Amino acid sequence: MDEKFIKQISLFAENKPGRLASIASSFKEASVNIRAFTIAEAGDFGIIRMVVDKPEKAHRILHDAGFTVSETDVLGIQMEDVPGQLATIAEVLGKKGVNIDYAYAFVTKTEKAFLIIRVNDLKTAVETLYEEGIPLLDMSDVQSI
């Protein structure tokens, strides 16, 4: 089942100018590609979450640069880019008692929408989505987007 998880890189960053630029430029040097990206900000600090094509490399770069960084298993869900998709997903997970801790989405060139979610119960979420016929991304999909 593991292969249906996506490795998300999360890092703690103080809310001050230049932090994002330094991360982005170190990724550029190491040719790490960011596929999806979001910042959850809370006053003085923020948590940057991202899905990249080379998570191990990204993790190492950030760690060596002195960031507090962690890897989290999240789910990547492929959706049709039409209204109602998000509601369906939230509904089927809710019925099984799976809570979505947070979610963010991105749209690709191929008119697909991808939803990244962190849930409190990965196993049930994967089973539920599989039963409902909702396709999940794996790391190889992330690399080839």
Add this chain to the structure above:
Amino acid sequence: MTKWLLCDNMIEYWNPQIERMPLDELEQIQEERLRHLVDYVYTHSPFYKKRFDEAGVKPEDIKTLEDLQKLPFTYKQDLRDNYPKGMFCVPDTQLVRYHVSSGTTGKPTVVGYTKSDIHEWAKSLGRALTSIGVGRGDVLQVSYGYGLFTGGLGLHYGAEEVGSTVLPISVGNTDKQLELMQDLGTTTLACTPSYFLYMAEEAKDKGIDFQEDTGLKTGIFGAEPWTEEMRKRMEDATGIKAYDVFGTSELSGPLFTECTCQDGIHIWGDQFIVEIIDPETGETLPEGERGELVITTLTKEALPLIRYRIGDYTILNKQPCECGRTHPRIMRVTGRVDDMLIIRGINVFPGQVESVLMKIPEVGEHFMIHVDRINEMDTMKIQIEMNDEAFSDKVNDIISLEKKVASALKSVLNLSVGVELVEHGTIPRSIGKSKKVVDNRKL
């Protein structure tokens, strides 16, 4: 000197006759030496003669240990006022060394040593090192600064006294420190607790595991206050035994450590008399009460000190230690009189903050206290770093960590404190004495 190995409890002593001497016999020695000392300073030092005369005390008034209280205190300011050598009791030809303390506030202070002073110093540390199991066959990496600062040379002479092999690397150049530690088989490391934390961080980054990759067993940490909670952290993280070392340059330098019982620092009674006083009134406090440490030197020749106000807060314990040593102990120094912050009328010591923080596993070892005055109101904010392992990528977890730290501090300090989580590496690392407070109040 002989070293005894007592078979029943496997405790080694550098000088068992002295270290295990019954307290009343020890006090007889102290009394004799005190009488001699008072005569000596009165006749050899115009400074002390004047002091005694002003206080209306004559050397012959001092007969017993209780009479010590009749003598006036000596302060660091006296050393500054008599810079450089106004308080010395010997001619320059008797001096074999100077150490000079940094003069961050006002003039520096100069301490002179006779040959005997250097030897007494080494003897004191020799007993201390033996009490933590350091001796022949040990490699002692001295990562305190060498030079005018007493830390490096002090430990150096102490280690040679007991026959350990000294690695006099001094402070800094951490790569070299870690390399030689592995190549030369360092068993004992002496440095400031801050520098050890820094070294441990560097070692971790390089993939060096103290337990697997080095022979390090013992750490001797001092020159700045640290807490019991920090000790636990250090020991758990590195597998070494961490011991507190105590001393000040005015008394010679680092002089005393805990023994393996880790239950207070043994102050050698044949060399020094300890008192604990109320810093406000100057009155001697009963054993067991917390107050300011005052020390009288009994064997120093060049710069003897009478009732010297050390400025550290501690507790005196005269009960014999489980290790068999009878000399008085002082409990871990919890702060200095001049480190005390007064925030909205409440006394706060950086050590209290450290104790609270180190009990919270998510909090890293480095912190900084910021004090300011905003709209006539004192504010205190503490910056902390998070342990990498504790980082959750959920915002709520981080906010609740900040709240948890703030409420733990509030319950101990009785003060509302701002807590700010900062990025790893933001708080300056220190290889010498670390600075833990930034006070921006313009008073």
